[in-house]
Amino acid sequence: MEINGVYIEDTFAEAFPIWVSRVLITAATKKWAKIAATEATGFGCSVIMCPAEAGIEKYVPPSKTPDGRPGFIIQICHPKKSELEHQMLERLGQCVLTCPTTAIFDAMGDMADEQLKVGFKLKFFGDGYEKKDELYGRKVYKIPIMGGEFITEAKFGIKKGVAGGNFFIMADTNASALIAAEAAVNAIASVDGVITPFPGGVVASGSKVGASNPKYKFMVATTNHKMCPTLKGVVEDSEIPEDVNGVYEIVIDGVDEESVKEAMKQGILAATRVKGVKKITAGNYGGKLGKYQFNLRELFE
Amino acid sequence: MEINGVYIEDTFAEAFPIWVSRVLITAATKKWAKIAATEATGFGCSVIMCPAEAGIEKYVPPSKTPDGRPGFIIQICHPKKSELEHQMLERLGQCVLTCPTTAIFDAMGDMADEQLKVGFKLKFFGDGYEKKDELYGRKVYKIPIMGGEFITEAKFGIKKGVAGGNFFIMADTNASALIAAEAAVNAIASVDGVITPFPGGVVASGSKVGASNPKYKFMVATTNHKMCPTLKGVVEDSEIPEDVNGVYEIVIDGVDEESVKEAMKQGILAATRVKGVKKITAGNYGGKLGKYQFNLRELFE
């Protein structure tokens, strides 16, 4: 199959279940909402070594938020429910509560599988001076702080979502692959329910499970040497085509299979429109590890 | 003492020792260096609940970096040396190694008290395909990745620095205090050797040790009720002056006492130039907890 002249490999992305929270951060101005959302989702690429997977899902204009102020929806994700709650308390308590003029509301709504009492736990910071209230049809706590009052919804919904949706962009040069990756991330940014948790949404260093080097057996993950352009003539099992010199991966987490598939589709479409892109493929473990399989070609049927 | 008509309280900021690393992240473009630096320093406000204190210190133009590419110096800080190394490995390995076109170099140089073999440990990701080399007079590892080769210096210096330099901005309205806080952060950004680790450099929710509410004794820290404008007429021990309705704090970490003091000085100067600022004060524990005391008035002698 070719799309916009780019070969789409007959393969699939293998993805995993993950617990997802979806929090709306509002602030007096879009700028401060963005600052809080960025800080709260930093150091959140992959749970391999980060304490959570996190990212900004989308901007919500004032006319669509409970308090009529500009906001950003972020996702914080973790495979373990208890650890997700821990991460929410830390990230919201340290990176949003501390940020000027912010407030937080649940953005999972009816999609939620369960409710976590994150706001209830944050309110203890109020030292008894906090107030329970109902605002905009939501149960909230108002916590007095130096910057005024911090509003947090009492409960935040979480649901079983999908982690690790992915595709690889292979191009004639590193620069072509990089521009295509940026274009893909731009496209995915407009799909509801998903985040691209890596820096700028792009992965420059793909990994494989374990190590092939016998001396490095202590490593949990090492570079995916088959996908390294500089090892094209060096390793026997290279999967880099002759005309490819640049590879980037896009990784997607989302609230459900449909949103991740839509994100993969839009991202791939955008990447194929960039000159120099030669091939799109995806990462999997032969279907042995992950619960979900997203076939690339089926996205376009 | 008054500066630009603003009262400077006769008090001091109480600060603490912390281990500081200083890493230069370069990339093909300033944009990608910024993305990596932002991701690597996210979720890094305070070690009370974040796994590290981290921030972007400054931009370094191509003419001043080892590889002639644009870069940002970040600081990653932790009170415990072993935990600092852990955080460096995780943040550099997950948020920079994965970011397109980046490389990392030590930026502590001769100031270092000790060297951590962070690059040496990161290189195992190369699965044996990595190469040891010397570039720009530095010992580096070249790790093959999808995006080409990731260059990391072998060792990164760390030193005993200072955490928790601070001052409070009190103004007629919340908005005046907020603009003044932003101005202060802008000014501090040009002081070498320091970071302002909170979101946008500003703290909206100051805390005190423990809780005053007997039911909340399980809390390690709660809101500094004396500094909450909405509690001015509510609590007996409020420290909010009659004409003050907005308070923000600036927290500063740095490589040494001198840089933190210079940052406090420049930040306070900038804040006092904003209309509506009434008073500058600082946070301390009566001098009982911290190793360092920075008297506000002495900064201007």
Place this chain on the structure above:
Amino acid sequence: MEINGVYIEDTFAEAFPIWVSRVLITAATKKWAKIAATEATGFGCSVIMCPAEAGIEKYVPPSKTPDGRPGFIIQICHPKKSELEHQMLERLGQCVLTCPTTAIFDAMGDMADEQLKVGFKLKFFGDGYEKKDELYGRKVYKIPIMGGEFITEAKFGIKKGVAGGNFFIMADTNASALIAAEAAVNAIASVDGVITPFPGGVVASGSKVGASNPKYKFMVATTNHKMCPTLKGVVEDSEIPEDVNGVYEIVIDGVDEESVKEAMKQGILAATRVKGVKKITAGNYGGKLGKYQFNLRELFE
């Protein structure tokens, strides 16, 4: 009338007819589309002294643009049709054609009153090497340039729109008014069909027609002294309330009356949510100069 506790004056904004063009600029990445849109709409606040009124209306995601790439819709406006064409040729020819990876498409569509052959005229830059083509159901020209081929739609629609929709935000301090103005601009940014052409969308220096000072009669416009907080106790005809010390104006241009009214409504709502805002009013010339009158209170009926 009060909204969120803020007094809405019983007055109206007086606005004028203006010719409006609406151009979609797409690029390989959102970043480059934004750069082109920003350059093309710069120096475009008011036709009093700028050669056009111009601004970015909104971002359009790849899934919604003709070429599947990220784009921004800009508006370029001028009271004279011939001058609008001139401005479009200059701004698109010098600030977009020159910008890497961009393309331009008509975004006025069926709303257009007339069509200007802007693409047809730009194509002469191709020196005969350009090609006429049909892409995405649109007639376009492909002009060979260093960066590849520049695609421009042949014709761009223009329509009679509205210039000078406005409201004034009066607050307790300059900083409160500034934060409220930023919030208002954030809210207006999500209304289709409008731009806020001044810097950051905000006007800091309102003007009146002519001068009151007899020595300054040569001036076409001078400061609206009645609205200057620093002249509150100085001029007899000051309109600054006792409790107001900061005033900013928001000016709105748009494709029709409905969009400008909706923008005024959303902007005022957002401003009234910011603490310290005391009053909303609007600017008019007693109804003698402008074709349109937008009563503030009627916006909320």
Place this chain on the structure above:
Amino acid sequence: MEINGVYIEDTFAEAFPIWVSRVLITAATKKWAKIAATEATGFGCSVIMCPAEAGIEKYVPPSKTPDGRPGFIIQICHPKKSELEHQMLERLGQCVLTCPTTAIFDAMGDMADEQLKVGFKLKFFGDGYEKKDELYGRKVYKIPIMGGEFITEAKFGIKKGVAGGNFFIMADTNASALIAAEAAVNAIASVDGVITPFPGGVVASGSKVGASNPKYKFMVATTNHKMCPTLKGVVEDSEIPEDVNGVYEIVIDGVDEESVKEAMKQGILAATRVKGVKKITAGNYGGKLGKYQFNLRELFE
């Protein structure tokens, strides 16, 4: 000659005299200073069709500005002195005076060849309510506006500078050339005294004087067909090497020859460090039109 493996052609950039102004715009925060600087320098790529050439030269931290606030130095340039004054009045009067919290100061200082009474003329906007004063050792006017008082220095220095310093980046793919162009602009941004007036600092559509197509003789300038990659096999006089598929130009204006040469040097160095760049060349008219000639190879001697 090769630099970092990239061929540097033995040719020269041909540049022209231009009148240059250098204005420091300060504001309460870096953000608002940037907004004003961006608006004031927009629609300012080339005097071929823009009313001026303009750009942001550099950021100046609060500790280095007269009023201790963050600022940006912009340049506004025009071949004619009278037209430069006109442009300064319009751009500063419409795009900075109107922007919240800004002030403007001369940044040409002792370099100036002449002084323009720009502040003196702007003050008439004050309708007689303005005040003459001396601040920070400078003669200024304080003009009452809605946002408080606008401070403008009375006189602004201008000098005979240099327009049209340039070099071309030729690379294997469009994307490689684009990343290299961005890297070059990043590097030039740290050279004092210069601007890169085109969008994002990059020129995607180089032009030649007049037209080669006899039917297009009415055109003042048309596409430089020799430098268009898509015309490589089409026109006989193509100058695109076999292995080149992407070309971008960097154009530099500056206060003097030395600063423009330093900018060309730093820009070329940065471009050659990007993978895929094949050749650097420059644009000239055989030395017949411009006053200045900057030989590429001599930059590196």
